[in-house]
Amino acid sequence: MDFRSQQEQVNQAIALFSGESTEKAFKIWMVEPASVVIEKYKEAVETLGDFMKANNLACEPEEVHNLRGDSAKIAFVKNFKEVQRLKTQLDQYTDLDENQKRQIEYILPGDRLQSFRSSYIETAKQFKAIQDREGDNAPADIQQLDFEFVLFASAVIDYDYIMNLVANNLQMKPSKQKMTKGEIIRLLSSTANLMEEQEDLTDYIHSLDWHTGQDVDKLKQGYQTFKIEKYQKELAKIAHRHQLQTADLMNFTENIIGRLIFDGEKLTDLLEPLELSWKERSIKEEELMTDLIPLLKKQADGREISGLKAYE
Numbered sequence: 001m002d003f004r005s006q007q008e009q010v011n012q013a014i015a016l017f018s019g020e021s022t023e024k025a026f027k028i029w030m031v032e033p034a035s036v037v038i039e040k041y042k043e044a045v046e047t048l049g050d051f052m053k054a055n056n057l058a059c060e061p062e063e064v065h066n067l068r069g070d071s072a073k074i075a076f077v078k079n080f081k082e083v084q085r086l087k088t089q090l091d092q093y094t095d096l097d098e099n100q101k102r103q104i105e106y107i108l109p110g111d112r113l114q115s116f117r118s119s120y121i122e123t124a125k126q127f128k129a130i131q132d133r134e135g136d137n138a139p140a141d142i143q144q145l146d147f148e149f150v151l152f153a154s155a156v157i158d159y160d161y162i163m164n165l166v167a168n169n170l171q172m173k174p175s176k177q178k179m180t181k182g183e184i185i186r187l188l189s190s191t192a193n194l195m196e197e198q199e200d201l202t203d204y205i206h207s208l209d210w211h212t213g214q215d216v217d218k219l220k221q222g223y224q225t226f227k228i229e230k231y232q233k234e235l236a237k238i239a240h241r242h243q244l245q246t247a248d249l250m251n252f253t254e255n256i257i258g259r260l261i262f263d264g265e266k267l268t269d270l271l272e273p274l275e276l277s278w279k280e281r282s283i284k285e286e287e288l289m290t291d292l293i294p295l296l297k298k299q300a301d302g303r304e305i306s307g308l309k310a311y312e
Helices: 004-018 022-029 034-054 061-066 069-090 098-107 110-137 159-170 181-189 198-207 216-241 246-259 264-274 278-300
Strands: none
Touching: 034 069, 034 098, 061 110, 069 110, 110 181, 159 181, 159 216, 181 198, 198 216, 216 246, 216 278, 246 264, 246 278, 264 278
């Protein structure tokens, strides 16, 4: 339904509904014309460019990792989040004309936007890890960061979408493939939907023979096997590093994940064959848990492990 011919009545209705004055209610409930948001989007992209220039860098996604110091990276997070907020807003307009669509694409072409999103997510993940690890002890400017990952999520790009994309391109001859392995990985890294799975999915896609066809079900089964084998290899490396038997360390971690409870006495039992002094054992426990905690959290898949905070 089109209410543009009844603008005055719409304004009155919104004011009545919100309990605010017409002017204030309009700002709360009514979106700005697309042309206004396009101009704001242009200004936000220019501000991002000015920021990169002030740091002696070209306004290119690959230059983000050259930003020096947390302050500069925090400023990038804030600058690009505003760019993405306005782009997300523009994506909601269903009546953009061709000229407006060209304007938006010209301001920041889709491939560069996607690459900037990847750089943002990678930078944000680093700061999010500091927030999670250090909590109230993290620097104040990092504590205050709100990454608004919802702006970087896509209802389209999910696990099934990525797997179907891989399957469709694996089954094609190179000349017929619509996307290369690298392009799919860049797409994966530009969305916040799969942040926890991104590293494993990326490694899995890299491991695939891009010239051998596989259907989606086979790809998904292969991915689960790949994750298990990767976990076992990582665990074996940790066991070797700390002079432990891989089977013993695996039993130790599986017990934790199975119960979602960390038992300090089990850790003492695990290290007993090393015949360490009390002081040596205390140091070894901290070193071992430093290596194990990221792996345990990954296996817990967002669930809390009781008792683990003592070693964080």
